Amino acid sequence: MLKILIIPCLLVLVSGDCVNPVDTYSAYTTTNLPLATETAFIVEFKSQCPDNKLTAVLGSEVLPVYVKPDGVSMLSLVKTHKELPADTYDVDLYDESGIAAYKNFLKEGGDAPKPLKTITISHPGVSKEGLPIQSEFIVMVASLLIWWFANTVKSRISE
Numbered sequence: 227m228l229k230i231l232i233i234p235c236l237l238v239l240v241s242g243d244c245v246n247p248v249d250t251y252s253a254y255t256t257t258n259l260p261l262a263t264e265t266a267f268i269v270e271f272k273s274q275c276p277d278n279k280l281t282a283v284l285g286s287e288v289l290p291v292y293v294k295p296d297g298v299s300m301l302s303l304v305k306t307h308k309e310l311p312a313d314t315y316d317v318d319l320y321d322e323s324g325i326a327a328y329k330n331f332l333k334e335g336g337d338a339p340k341p342l343k344t345i346t347i348s349h350p351g352v353s354k355e356g357l358p359i360q361s362e363f364i365v366m367v368a369s370l371l372i373w374w375f376a377n378t379v380k381s382r383i384s385e
Contacts, residue, residue, distance in 0.1 A: 248319065248343045249274060259352040265310040267303045269317060269345060281325040283318045283341070286332075288325065312351025319343045 251271035256262045273280065273293070280291040282301045291301045301317070303310075318341035320328055327339035 248272070248345065251345050253345070253347045255347065255349040257350055257352055257355075259307070259354045262352065263306075264304050265307050265349070265352060267310070267315070267347060267349070268300065269302075269347065270298055270300045271345070272297065273299045275321075278321045280319050280321060280342070283320065283325075283328060284315060288329070291319070307352050310349065312349055315347045315349060317345040317347060319345065 248271045251269055253270075254266070254268045256265045267284065269282075280299065282289040282291055284301075284303055287303060289301050289303055291299050293299050320339070320341055324339050324342060331338050
């Protein structure tokens with residue numbers, strides 16, 4: 227009876243299938259409108275399956291997953307603000323056989339393959355932060371007012 231339980235477990239370990247490639251992740255999205263002309267998504271995670279080459283799908287975009295020298299995996303996407311509005315986005319991670327099945331699904335239809343892991347990114351959208359007037363303009367007006375006041379006082383004293 228014990229052999230019946232041990233053999234399937236060993237087969238799963240030997241096969242090398244990656245069941246849960248990501249435990250924790252961090253995500254960044256662009257939120258400041260004046261500083262950026264496009265919206266960027268950056269997702270970093272530590273892969274639990276370092277031998278598997280992962281590929282990500284965000285919406286309908288197939289994105290490569292890069293592995294940095296420190297072992298952290300990263301993916302990024304940059305599009306215009308209109309193409310990536312405020313929303314919650316799902317990033318699906320596939321291994322090599324999974325992405326092949328996904329591309330086949332896009333061509334021929336049928337049932338979509340199940341991703342190894344889905345990462346959810348909450349993008350609050352871009353907004354203009356801070357004052358409605360630029361701070362340089364406020365400083366310039368204040369300087370001109372101080373100069374005008376000082377010049378007025380000087381002209382009254384000299385009369």
